[in-house]
Amino acid sequence: MSEKLAGYPEKLLCPCKVCRNLCHQCINILYEHLVIYEIDPTYKIWFHHGEELSRDDDVETMETFDSYNLFRATNIDGCDFESHLEEWLNHSVKFSYRGHWKFLKEDHPFRSKRSWFDGEVEHGNPPRIMNGTTIAEHLKDFVNELYVHHNMDVMHIEKNVCESICNTLLDVAGKSKDGLKARLDLQHMGIRSALHPQEKGTRTYLPTVLHTLSKLEKELFCKRLFSLKVPDGYSSNIRNFVSMEQCKLMGLKSHDCHILMKQLLPVAIKGLMPLGPRDAIIRLCIFFNQICQRVLDRESIMALENDVIETLCLLERFFPPSFFDVMIHLVVHIGREARLCGSVQFRWMYPFERHMKILKDYVRNRARPEGCIAECYLADECVNFCNEFTDHSIELNTKEGRNEEWSNDVILEGRPIYRRKEIILTDELLEIAHRYILLNTSVVEPFLKKHAASYTGYIINGQRFHVHDIEKSTQNSGVSIEVTTMCRSSAKDVSQVPNLVSYYGVIREIILLDYYIVQIPIFKCELENVPNGVRVEDSLTLVNLHQSQWSVGRYPFILASQAKQVFYSREHDSSN
Template structure:
């Protein structure tokens, strides 16, 4: 019943009524709990709980340890308690901010108590690649450097290695400015198909809004860091093993101090640049400039005046004719006809089911511009669709430079990458940026363009980007956003629902044929047949006759791309 509540978001009052109805159907001496409150008391023995820690309204400190009984912030003097809006007094016992911490140690104990998970945690010790390819963080140089630096830690395959990620999200369904920040741990000991799954991600902190913590986020990380220090120095006893843990890097949109339980100089990469946001910003800069889209283009009057002041590319300097300034045409901007061709191609494009969103919704044919592109839209556009959409458009030289940048992101995001190929990519991206400098203005080369130089190095040191980008964490934030049922207490809704799902998920591991929380069948499972192709058809089929040239192209594609052939 607890799993049923977690799976279908049943309210507490509805759960109480359902339990009472079932009790009435059972014999009088049944032991079924009467309410949700009594049901939760049964699960207290699992020690899956969360702690409420009061915080300063200005993010100065947490009221814990020495400040546990303080009533004011020692730094800014702000009251620990809320001030009544209708009265002049202070509401004692009602804190202004509450940090919710989900302790890591009891969750690790419960994880190792399940035989199946305890065996999966040792996957990394016997599945390291031997062909020089990178398939998992265990194949990376960062992993090997930790093994060399701490051989006693590496000798026990049960010792955990985590990646820490955080990002802000609006827990409401409107466009309010409220920002809640969950801190999530990913377990890199697990195999690839479980490593970044929703069930394997561990919510550890829920930093309250309405403002983002910004540089003060280290204040809120203190409980997690204390547990990580304890795990690193002393470990926890689980059966016959003493399990330790180490956060090997963090993944987010800004620089974050992960912990000082290991020396800063001992980790090859402490912070990973988020590939998806770099790719999104690069995509918007490129196509905004190609389409000369207002607000997105990096080329304009100020950019041309920069060229004039730098005394370079005189053919692009603004020209004064009477009382007006005219900007000469550039090789990096599409003409009006080319813009129409580009937008029409994207608008008419048909994609397989599940491949991506309907890109036509992001194309404005009237204004010849792209609007409302999400991160995954930019991902697909950069790596796959740009080659089709820009075919025979733009001058050859700038088109080649743009295509080289798209190929760089495509090679970087492969699930299996060759370390030697990554070294070549690091050299080629420098050449690609030099090629872009020949055509695009200096204002085009902001920090996001220059960050592409670091992406190849990080992939070579840390492994495939699928384990270090924000996609799984943002999908998880979308899930916990659905937990909010009260605008007055969004963090409380998330915490209570998370505990319910965690308890139900743990219990389902002990019940045979029990599905995990949130598990569902494959999208196209009903199409599995020896007579049908894999996937869902996008339209009604029509017979066509291929010309000899197209048959040669198809034959060549099969030879070059199918390993069995």
């Protein structure tokens, strides 16, 4: 074997089934791998170890060699990991991508935290991001000006990160990133001695860690997700993926993981673990929530890039090295790609996966799926082409949205759902509702006489609202509204300034006021604001609707078009 070709004077590329010539090993470890895991059967010609390739070699071997060179040249998103982050875990039998504190600024306090990471003060620099010119030295046909070497799919990265976090928190057997092998890796690396496995007699015990939930905490975690109700069309029913008996999540799809990482996971872990690991996970969820927004600002993205590095450093403080696979590391580069390429919604796999669902529905004969897809796709194309030349034709593949509004000459906005019920408002409530409409709309000023009707549901602005008393599998009664009002800092302060105040509450009644020519929808709500029944804690908004009185009890009405939909989750059974 040629040590020169291997790239290390004391290490060689390991050709076993696990390493597959992707990592260097010492001679004795390489020998153990070959004995335990055997040689990779696809490695027929030892071109990584000195054997030269000839033109007579098969094409498959040549393509394997080229693919290998491409991987080592570009690595992951252009990072040069070979001498920086890439680390092989002998017991977990996989690569670990740690050392994210190298990305921090030189004067960042995390660099001096020896006990948090590997016991040493970090003075190194981050791995270089190779540009097209550097890669062209390895690959002559690569584009020199290419800053983004390949697009990263945020959908699958988010899904893998979500599954790693949930399975590790719930300590799911076979899927958790923390176990005996992970602890043996810590022992082999000589770090975090308090977490090393302890042998007592014939048994091996693993010390408890901060990020693993206890049995009661697992039950509360699963119960929060199982009892959670979200608005209609927001996501699938999360309770279908929660196993209360086994205390784990099963069968999560990509969009379910997206919803968990954006909003639901911080709600589920609130108060269930120490502040350190909980804060790190919440910060990671906030990063995914902000990076997946429709509108991104370049300056805010640069701030997100720095924040996510700190977040990964905090995760490295609490989670084992086996947790940091390549998917966790790719989070570092998501912000850079968003800054260069724009919003992630134009680059992730959701539209392609959904279109694949349409193509799969074309299959009628499972013995010939390709033929079925081709025939049905051609038929749709022909019919759509003919419809363009036919008057009063109905477009195919257009399904009316579940929460779309209907055009109506009478109702000013939105549309009611469910059964109409005639009601009689008291003079006081009718006057309050009428005053609110006159102050916020100009179309009804000429009309004074009015009648009212009540509904239990209403659709407006593409959202479905229900009254709070209806029992459904979804939660559509939560609303919030932002109003501009005069505020002062304290009771003694005489000066008042205009400020934007947020109110949160639930819908108690949906009323449609009839002014003969036009009908105006309004919501009667229970609302609270800061500090009467609302406070912010752990980046979550906590609302208490059972105070001594409503903050806006005298004026409970809002226009249906002003309502923004929110949903609530109980922290525990005794929560209000």
